[in-house]
Amino acid sequence: MLPGADGTHARAAAERLRATMAGAPFATSVGPLAVTASFGVASVEPGDGRRTPSPSELLARADAAMYRAKQGGRNRVEAADP
Secondary structure (H helix, E strand, C coil): CCCCCCHHHHHHHHHHHHHHHHCCCEEECCEEECCCCCEEECCCCHHHCCCCCCHHHHHHHHHHHHHHHHHCCCCCEEECCC
């Protein structure tokens, strides 16, 4: 949750997290293990109309975007459709 962040800023924050994780292999007893992450980002946008989406609707949007990121090649950030 990033209160006050618009979609552009939320996506940038997720991208920074993704890049940080990808750039810091996890140490194991058999050597470093590369870590990747897929993120889905959802925000309240003007296209939502008169009704503000509920937290559960926003979570569902972010979840769907995360699965699109995984299906699109993993280790990426996808924004939800408004």
